[in-house]
Amino acid sequence: MKTKTQTKKIILYIVMLAICVVTVGPFLYTLFIALKPATQGIYDGLLPANPTFANFVDAFYKTDFLRYLLNTVIVTGIAVPFNLLFSSMAGYALARMNFKGRSIVLTLIISTMTVPFQLYMAPLFQIAGELGLRNSYVGLAVLQVSTAFGIYFMRQAFLTVPKELEESAYLDGANRFQVWWKVAMPLVKPTLISLAIYTFTFTWGDYLWPLINTTESSMYTLSIALAQMSQNFDGGNLKLISAASILTTIPSLLIFIWLQKYFISGQTDGAVKG
Amino acid sequence: MSRHPFSKKSLTEAITPWLFLLPSIVILVTFLAIPIIEAFQWSFLDYKIIADTSEFVGFANFKEIFSDEMFWMAFVNTILYVAIVLPLNIFLPMILAVLVNQKIRAVGAFRVLYYLPVVTPIVVAALMWKMLYSQDGTVSNFFVKLGIIDSPMNFLTNTTTALIAVAFITVWKGLGYYMIMYLANLQSIPKQVYESASIDGANGIQQFFKITVPMMVPSMTLVSVLTIINGLKVFEEIALTTNGGPAGATTTLVMYIYDKFMNLDVSIASAAGLVLLLLAIIGSLIQMKLTSGREDDLKA
Structure with a gap:
């Protein structure tokens, strides 16, 4: 009985985390693009290869x-x-x-x-x-x-x-x-x-x-x-x-x-x- | 209505309420009432905003928009857009509400994470989704991997997918908002109802359809009407992603009004605005009719 509720809980968490991918995903996606260095293409891989704050600095100085x-x-x-x-x-x-x-x-x-x-x-x-x-x-x-x-x-x-x-x-x-x-x-x-x-x-x-x-x-x-x-x-x-x-x-x-x-x-x- | 014991019909007593109302009245009359009245007038005029000349034309502006193919396209697109958003808005947030109503650890964190899109500025939301929807973006990659589409595509420049893609931005941004409405409703359902159902041997899914959904009718009604009223006014998601394109596939009523306004066809814009108002009033009347006397049901 106990393992059954445990399994249920795990499934519940997995479903809830999957929904987070949809609600929070776009933010992370945008953040990752913002952290990508000049040498990496925008859509080149999901994660920034060498994360840099250069784009944030540029946002202040170039605009x-x-x-x-x-x-x-x-x-x-x-x-x-x-x-x-x-x-x-x-x-x-x-x-x-x-x-x-x-x-x-x-x-x-x-x-x-x-x-x-x-x-x-x-x-x-x-x-x-x-x-x-x-x-x-x-x-x-x-x-x-x-x-x-x-x-x-x-x-x-x-x-x-x-x-x-x-x-x-x-x-x-x-x-x-x-x-x-x-x-x-x-x-x-x-x-x-x-x-x-x-x-x-x-x-x-x-x-x-x-x-x-x-x-x-x-x-x-x-x-x-x-x-x-x-x-x-x-x-x-x-x-x-x-x-x-x-x-x-x-x-x-x-x-x-x-x-x-x-x-x-x-x-x-x-x-x-x- | 009983007033405080020293209530006298003195001059001060008569003036005080108006002093309290004065700042708001000045603002609302200048920036709301007068513009609304003018919009009504303009819709019956041929008003040239730059030259500031006008001529009474009766219903000519309405005749013009009703014989404009673009207007009907915008009208149909608006209805289609609402038709896409409506079922998603009714069911997805309800499922989220049921999930975040579970008595489990960290459920508060999930509520916050589901609500985040609501507080995101719409311009940012539109930019993020524009990248996600692009040909090299994640949505396209993901759909290719799932085999839903054969080759990468931009969902916003395809006439078939553009309106759906835009509608999904609206749904995404509203998930948390409507979730909270459902949550309030959900927490007002007496626990005994579920307990007796469990004793009768109903499982979780049966309980959801036999108890939760019927008990959620008041908030479903509210969500539907809000979706319709807000959906009629959709603008930013579209203006900032497709700008009405491709080939007018996402031109909605407000995009139509906005285009006329930018072309300084303010009389046509006003007439189309009145059509929009009429639709909004119909929506609101339905809301009032459906929600009157239901307030107690909604209180958590």
């Missing part, structure tokens, strides 16, 4: 990688805190305050979530131009500075905060703003972290909006720069692109490994409520 990294950090750095602040403010009002028009505002916000970005990207492109937001950090971040999803996500979280806690704060003489900031916000911290992660991942990897809103290469984010580099894909720069791809992915990976439980809880909350 404006640092510039693109800085651009991406700035845009994400604007988007994340502002989305947390503005979305939680709006979400709190929609969850906890009684006012005329509340349900209309909420319905409008929720219904915009269905609208595909590609429907309104052309007018948006024009508006961004008129407001002087093309090729600017604010212009790149502005779509994530407050989002319909964020507002809805935060509202759902505030609905779960026990009213009694807020009421006792009002009895102590706190005003609306203080109750939101000091009582409600600390209680929805997990949701705030989930929203931060979501906004980070989206903004860090966003492609279409930065693509149409940036025309100057000095304003490229990493995603756009990578896509541009790969335009001449079959050239000799594939190892460099692979190295840059790995470098671009590392921040997302680190944040994921650090905050994985919030990725998962945020996603299931969003699924249940959204």
Whole structure:
């Protein structure tokens, strides 16, 4: 009986490892290409013969990688805190305050979530131009500075905060703003972290909006720069692109490994409520 | 609804909610509501974006796209793409969820490794798969060794395989995401159900099909609808690998819209965008209908 469960376990592990080959394999494949020396062909063997970091060094020196990294950090750095602040403010009002028009505002916000970005990207492109937001950090971040999803996500979280806690704060003489900031916000911290992660991942990897809103290469984010580099894909720069791809992915990976439980809880909350 | 004891209908009380909403409203009106309204208008205009002149043309833009072969090709490709992704998205992540729900050592590590593609920037994912799919790439070598194909090929430049290859990138990137949805559902199934099934002599595979799959219907529904809604909007995987080719084999609705936009045919792009919106609304309505009242089932 015992050997039977042992065998089962071994089979289970083999199956699970085989799936890892599919999910993680492409990363390793790309990493191996990035580590291949100049003398080895890109598709010449799976493993690098003499692993070298030369391609990673080249990614920094032969491209404006640092510039693109800085651009991406700035845009994400604007988007994340502002989305947390503005979305939680709006979400709190929609969850906890009684006012005329509340349900209309909420319905409008929720219904915009269905609208595909590609429907309104052309007018948006024009508006961004008129407001002087093309090729600017604010212009790149502005779509994530407050989002319909964020507002809805935060509202759902505030609905779960026990009213009694807020009421006792009002009895102590706190005003609306203080109750939101000091009582409600600390209680929805997990949701705030989930929203931060979501906004980070989206903004860090966003492609279409930065693509149409940036025309100057000095304003490229990493995603756009990578896509541009790969335009001449079959050239000799594939190892460099692979190295840059790995470098671009590392921040997302680190944040994921650090905050994985919030990725998962945020996603299931969003699924249940959204 | 009970308010706090000192609730008065004072002016401050009336203004406060709007102060909380103000930043978001300014942003959402400027960068979401106005563009959406304009897109509706543009779809009924012949709008020249550079000259900034427009003329009302009624449904002419819609007539034009409906008589455009390329549009229908994009429409069919979009449906085909969703049809390829849908069954894979329903079943593969479910199997992963069952695997990572086992009480075995290091199962947490497997969850992380299965989730990695989800957090990978889409540009990176597309580049990696473009290399894997190339003629000298691993997929080709592997398929030759298995005898599935006779000689090495590039899967992205072949009209038969390109859409499937692109669809697989989507599936790969979503595996972990949908796995987590299934996992939440899976963990809400009472253990007693399995225990009594074991007593009745049902083996693991029987239990999977007789208990797990039926109990997973709520999350299967959710996964299906999300797959359809997201699938309609597929862009990056295609723009960054095949750019709609070869010979339009991977031109989807969004690729069509994007091409029109790049040609500054913004009125046509808007009209095609409205068709996309209509499809998305149909998808969302189905989602609401199917998931309403199911929330409790999904809670872990």
